[in-house]
Every structure is written in structure tokens, then in C-alpha cells.
Amino acid sequence: MTTTGSGDSKVEFPRDRLSPISTEADFTVNVVAAGEKPRRQSFFKIFLTMSLMVKLAALWLIFIVGLALYAKLDTAVFNGALPLQDPNFQTNNFDPSTGEFGTGERLEKPSGQHWLGTDAIARDSFARIAHGSWVSLIVALVAASFGLIVGGFLGALVGYVRGWTETVVMWAIDVILAFPALVLLLAMVSIFRVRSLFIISLVIGVLSIPAYTRVARANSLAISNREFVTAARAIGTSRTKILFREIIPNVMPTLISYAMVAAAFVVVVEGTLSFLGLSVQLPQSTWGNMINQARSDIKVDVWQVIYPSLALTFSVLSLNQVGDFFQKRRSVRDSAI
Amino acid sequence: MGKLLAARFVRLLATLFAVTLVSFFMVVLLPGDPAVAILGQDGVQNPELLQQVQDELGLNDPLHVRYGDWLGKAVRGDLGDSYTNRGQSVADTIADRVPVTAQLAFMAILIAVIFAVPLGVIGAYKQGRWPDKATSASAQVALSVPNFITGIFFIWLFAVKLNLLPASNWNRMSNGLGANLKTAIMPATALALTQMAIFSRLVRSDMIATLQENYILAARAKGMSDRFILFRHALRPSSLSLMTIVGINFGALLGGTVVIETLFAIPGLGFRLINAISQRDIQVIQGITVFIAVVYVVINTIVDLLYIAIDPRIRRK
Numbered sequence: 001m002t003t004t005g006s007g008d009s010k011v012e013f014p015r016d017r018l019s020p021i022s023t024e025a026d027f028t029v030n031v032v033a034a035g036e037k038p039r040r041q042s043f044f045k046i047f048l049t050m051s052l053m054v055k056l057a058a059l060w061l062i063f064i065v066g067l068a069l070y071a072k073l074d075t076a077v078f079n080g081a082l083p084l085q086d087p088n089f090q091t092n093n094f095d096p097s098t099g100e101f102g103t104g105e106r107l108e109k110p111s112g113q114h115w116l117g118t119d120a121i122a123r124d125s126f127a128r129i130a131h132g133s134w135v136s137l138i139v140a141l142v143a144a145s146f147g148l149i150v151g152g153f154l155g156a157l158v159g160y161v162r163g164w165t166e167t168v169v170m171w172a173i174d175v176i177l178a179f180p181a182l183v184l185l186l187a188m189v190s191i192f193r194v195r196s197l198f199i200i201s202l203v204i205g206v207l208s209i210p211a212y213t214r215v216a217r218a219n220s221l222a223i224s225n226r227e228f229v230t231a232a233r234a235i236g237t238s239r240t241k242i243l244f245r246e247i248i249p250n251v252m253p254t255l256i257s258y259a260m261v262a263a264a265f266v267v268v269v270e271g272t273l274s275f276l277g278l279s280v281q282l283p284q285s286t287w288g289n290m291i292n293q294a295r296s297d298i299k300v301d302v303w304q305v306i307y308p309s310l311a312l313t314f315s316v317l318s319l320n321q322v323g324d325f326f327q328k329r330r331s332v333r334d335s336a337i
Numbered sequence: 338m339g340k341l342l343a344a345r346f347v348r349l350l351a352t353l354f355a356v357t358l359v360s361f362f363m364v365v366l367l368p369g370d371p372a373v374a375i376l377g378q379d380g381v382q383n384p385e386l387l388q389q390v391q392d393e394l395g396l397n398d399p400l401h402v403r404y405g406d407w408l409g410k411a412v413r414g415d416l417g418d419s420y421t422n423r424g425q426s427v428a429d430t431i432a433d434r435v436p437v438t439a440q441l442a443f444m445a446i447l448i449a450v451i452f453a454v455p456l457g458v459i460g461a462y463k464q465g466r467w468p469d470k471a472t473s474a475s476a477q478v479a480l481s482v483p484n485f486i487t488g489i490f491f492i493w494l495f496a497v498k499l500n501l502l503p504a505s506n507w508n509r510m511s512n513g514l515g516a517n518l519k520t521a522i523m524p525a526t527a528l529a530l531t532q533m534a535i536f537s538r539l540v541r542s543d544m545i546a547t548l549q550e551n552y553i554l555a556a557r558a559k560g561m562s563d564r565f566i567l568f569r570h571a572l573r574p575s576s577l578s579l580m581t582i583v584g585i586n587f588g589a590l591l592g593g594t595v596v597i598e599t600l601f602a603i604p605g606l607g608f609r610l611i612n613a614i615s616q617r618d619i620q621v622i623q624g625i626t627v628f629i630a631v632v633y634v635v636i637n638t639i640v641d642l643l644y645i646a647i648d649p650r651i652r653r654k
Contacts, residue, residue, distance in 0.1 A: 171351075171355075175352060175355040175356060175359060176359075178352050178355075178356050178630060178637075179356065179359075179592075179626070179629075179633070180588065180589045180591065180592030180593065180633055182592050182593055182595060182596075183592035183595070183610070183625075183626055183629050183630070184626070184630075186610060186611075186614060187363060187623075187626045188363065189614075190614040190617070190622055264481070268483045272483060272485065272596050275483075275485050275596065276596065276599060276611055278611075278614065291486065291489065295492075298489070298497060302493050305493070309486045309489070309490075312483065312486065313481055313482050313483070316481040316482075316483070317477070317478065317481035320477065320480065320481055321477070
């Protein structure tokens with residue numbers, strides 16, 4: 001048997017032989033044979049199987065992503081022409097063209113014009129939350145991509161190759177994990193004088209790699225011992241090909257369901273950084289810096305603290321709920337096979 | 338056992354070495370000249386003085402020499418002086434602030450364990466019924482609320498609305514225990530909430546596993562009360578992983594108090610770290626980072642060893 005052509009390395013295994021493997025992180029493995037296209041269910045069908053709580057969570061996440069895209073579209077493409085207020089416009093400002101002060105006030109209550117009222121310097125809170133969700137979205141996405149691509153590849157590689165590569169990589173990862181996450185993050189962030197969204201995403205992204213590597217390695221270890229990998233080796237498939245066609249396709253689905261839970265953590269971390277004034281620089285609004293700015297007026301108006309806090313908490317809760325749902329769904333499917 | 342201890346010790350040393358290496362080089366890579374930071378405008382106008390300070394700090398030596406000097410001093414407890422507050426030794430600053438942070442972390446863990454263990458036991462005992470569902474759902478929520486939001490909520494409720502507890506003005510232990518606890522209880526509880534959720538989930542799942550064991554069935558057959566079985570027979574074997582997590586999270590809390598200390602203006606390590614970052618006081622950032630990392634690594638090792646000492650199943654391997 002030769003290994004030329006993709007069909008030859010395809011190893012069919014009866015589905016009933018597959019049993020769930022529990023790994024270090026309790027993320028179970030669902031095996032996809034090389035070349036096989038996993039059966040895809042439409043998102044809507046999956047959505048219908050969710051419990052009410054998870055449905056609400058998924059809807060909230062869709063809403064936040066939509067809001068973030070809308071806010072970014074408004075400023076980046078339409079120059080603020082879409083119906084969303086300018087997040088940095090102080091509505092009580094002096095306007096030189098009319099020679100009058102704006103009619104807005106600081107700490108306004110919610111109204112038709114300002115859906116969530118105005119903040120301490122009379123800026124529209126809804127617009128600020130919308131633009132804040134863009135920051136959270138980008139940071140979460142960049143961290144997940146770093147984790148999935150770099151962490152996933154590293155973990156899959158060392159779990160399959162073993163030997164000194166594994167020793168060196170895992171030792172390096174242990175060293176990074178030897179620092180409490182927030183302290184290392186603070187120390188790294190303090191290196192940069194100018195903190196753009198790009199820099200913050202990059203730092204959080206790099207620091208996300210170790211956890212993904214661990215999960216990927218644990219899965220890769222389990223998969224490397226499976227029959228279909230042995231079979232692929234027996235027919236003379238090259239190591240690179242086994243890694244990319246057998247190991248990584250089977251590590252990824254597990255890692256993606258981990259990514260949701262990890263994203264919840266990343267959103268909290270970014271919120272914490274912003275709260276400490278060490279994330280993306282002002283005037284860019286983030287949920288964390290809105291909370292920090294509003295807390296000095298807590299005696300006058302607690303609502304300006306509550307809105308961004310709820311946005312942050314609901315998003316984290318939703319990511320956790322949806323992440324748990326997908327994780328459970330995977331393990332249920334695995335044990336049913 | 339002796340071999341295992343030796344291996345663990347070698348690993349500890351290797352990790353500690355790497356941690357100091359990372360902390361040192363992270364700071365060396367920082368843009369900007371520390372000598373200029375110390376001298377300010379004087380340094381820019383007076384190159385001779387600048388040169389002198391650079392020599393004093395050893396900034397012109399090769400990197401490995403600088404690392405060796407720094408490590409040699411650090412091992413002896415000398416982490417250098419602060420660049421912005423001249424003459425203030427970093428080690429003294431840390432020694433001054435550790436008790437505050439340690440107290441907060443300790444109280445948080447204590448509060449968390451006190452509430453988490455009964456909640457976890459109830460969850461396991463009433464598995465699938467409403468007490469379990471209620472505690473699991475609250476744990477889910479508690480895990481999702483960042484601790485600074487909990488903290489602000491506490492401030493709003495207890496300091497602004499009810500006017501019961503102070504929102505800032507930390508009282509040191511030397512000002513009397515009562516005054517100290519009054520300022521410490523709110524931040525500690527805010528920190529404890531997340532931990533409580535983690536711990537109670539852990540106790541619940543371990544307890545569910547333990548309750549399936551035969552000896553529990555035997556105890557039940559002997560006619561012992563459920564409460565006795567739960568707390569005297571089942572709790573101890575179910576608390577092993579709890580102990581590990583408590584140990585690890587105590588180490589992590591030493592760093593995690595950063596936000597809560599900032600929020601409540603508590604003069605602990607974390608608050609100092611944030612100050613140092615805003616002043617770009619590199620020596621202090623480096624000192625605190627390496628200190629927390631070393632404590633964290635050492636605590637994790639101790640927890641590992643305790644785990645081995647307590648669980649006979651692991652010891653025999």
C-alpha cells in the first residue's frame with residue numbers, strides 16, 4: 001500500500017469501537033478519521049436543543065457581537081452616519097459654531113435620546129458600551145486565535161512527537177504558568193508606553209498560549225495511542241502527514257470548545273486591566289474603564305456603574321454557559337457512539 | 338520517597354532559576370535608561386553624572402554579569418532600590434506590605450472554605466434536587482462576576498447605602514484587631530466569592546464520587562445518621578483535591594489581590610505594584626513580580642508534597 005493520494009491514508013474505523021477518553025482538562029475526544037468530513041448540523045438545529053438559559057446566553061453573545069460590529073462599522077466606514085451617538089462626544093460641550101453650550105447633562109437618566117443615560121462627562125453611555133464591546137470582542141478573538149493556532153499546534157506536536165521536544169516545550173510552559181497570570185500580564189503590559197488595542201490583544205494572546213498547549217498536548221497524547229494512528233503508521237504514512245491529517249484534526253474540535261471557556265477568562269482579564277487603567281488607552285471606551293470612571297460618582301448615580309458591569313458579567317456568564325453546553329454536547333455524543 | 342523528594346527539589350530549583358531569568362530579562366528589555374529615570378533632567382544635561390550613575394548601577398556591564406549580580410543580591414534579600422522614590426529599598430517595601438496582602442488572601446480563603454464545604458456537601462447529598470440546583474446556579478454566577486464588580490457592589494451596599502463599613506482607609510493590625518477586621522471584611526469577602534464557587538463545585542463533585550463507595554454503604558447499613566456519614570466518613574477523602582486547589586489559589590490570590598487592593602485603597606503588594614507601573618518604577622515592578630512568582634512556585638511545590646504525604650495511594654507508587 002502506498003501513501004500517495006489522500007484516499008490511501010484514510011482509515012475507516014467502526015464507530016462503535018470509539019470510546020470517550022477523559023483527558024487532563026476533562027475535555028473528551030471525538031475522533032474524525034482523516035479525509036472524512038464531520039457531519040455538520042446547522043447552528044439553528046443545535047440552538048433548538050439548548051436549554052432556555054443557554055439559549056438566552058447564545059442570544060446575548062450574538063447581540064454583543066452584532067453591537068460591536070455595528071459600532072465599529074459606524075466609526076470606521078460610515079464616519080458616524082449610522083444611528084449611534086459619538087461615544088466621545090460630550091453633549092454639554094461648548095459648541096464654537098453656535099456659540100452655545102450643548103443641552104446634554106452629566107449623569108442623565110436613560111431616555112429616548114440616551115438609551116442608557118450619560119456618563120460623568122455627559123457622553124452617551126450606550127454608545128460607549130457598544131464601542132467597549134468591540135474591544136472585548138477583538139481581545140477575545142485574538143487570544144483564541146493565538147491559543148488555537150500556536151498553542152494547538154505546539155500541544156499537538158509535542159504530544160505526538162514526545163522526547164526532548166516535549167520536555168523543553170512543557171518546561172517553558174510550566175515556567176510561564178509559574179507566574180500568577182495577572183501579575184505576569186501586568187508586568188508585560190507595563191513594558192509598553194503606548195497601549196493600543198493591537199498591543200493589548202497581542203500580550204493577552206501570547207499569554208493564552210500555555211493553557212491551550214496543555215489541553216492540546218493532553219488530547220494529542222491520548223490520540224497518538226489510538227488504533228487509527230498506529231494503522232496510519234503501519235501503512236507508512238509520514239510523521240508530518242500523521243500530525244496534520246490525524247492528530248490535529250482530532251485535537252481541534254476539543255480545543256475549540258475549550259476556547260469558549262477560555263474566552264470568558266480573557267474577557268474578565270481585559271476588564272480587569274481596563275479597570276486598573278492599564279488596557280487600551282482613553283478615550284477608547286471599554287467596559288472596565290467605564291466601570292472605573294463611573295465608580296467615583298457611585299454616591300450620586302450607581303446606574304452608570306451597573307450598565308457596563310452587567311454587560312461584562314452577562315458576557316462572561318454567557319460564554320461560560322455556551323462553552324459548557326458545547327463541551328457537554330461533545331461528551332454526550334462521544335459516549336453515545 | 339527520597340528519590341521523589343530529590344526530583345521535586347531539583348525541579349523546584351530549575352523553575353525558580355527560570356522565573357528569575359524571565360523577571361530579569363523582561364525588565365532589561367524595557368525601553369528607556371534607568372539612569373535617566375533616576376536623574377531626570379539632570380541626567381540629560383550632565384553626561385558625566387549620567388555616566389557615573391550608569392557605572393554605579395552596572396548598566397554598562399554585559400548582560401550575564403548584570404544577571405549574576407542581580408541574582409546574587411536577590412538571593413541575599415537585596416532587590417535594589419526604587420528608582421523613583423530614591424533610597425527606598427525594594428525589599429523593605431515588600432516586607433512592609435506582605436502582611437497586608439497575606440492577611441487578605443488568608444481571610445478570603447478562610448471565608449471561602451467555611452461557606453464552600455457545607456454548600457458542596459449539600460449539593461452532593463441532594464444531587465439533582467433543588468438545593469443542588471440552587472447552589473450550582475449560584476456558583477455559576479459567582480464564577481462569572483469579576484471580583485472588582487463584586488467589590489464595587491459591596492461598597493455601594495455596605496458603605497454608601499447602609500453606611501456600615503468603610504470603603505477605604507485601611508487599618509493595620511496594630512490599630513487593633515476590631516478596626517482592622519472592619520476594613521478587611523469587605524475586600525476579603527469580595528475576593529472570597531469566586532474561590533467559594535470553585536471550592537464548592539470541587540467538594541460537590543468529589544463528594545458525589547465518594548458517596549458511591551462501598552464503605553459509605555456499609556456505614557449506612559450500620560444505621561449511622563446521614564450527617565455523621567457525610568461529615569465524618571465522606572468529607573475527609575473528598576477534601577484532597579480541595580486542599581490542593583486551596584494551596585494553589587492561595588498563591589494565586591497573592592497576585593490576584595491587585596484589583597481589590599486598588600479598589601479599596603489597601604496598602605498591600607498589589608496596590609504598590611500598580612503604583613510602580615504607573616510611575617514606571619522598574620526596580621519595584623521587577624522586585625514584586627519575582628517575589629510573588631517565587632512564593633507561588635514554592636507554595637505549589639509544598640502543596641504537591643503535602644498531597645503526597647497525605648494520600649497513601651500516591652505515596653505507595
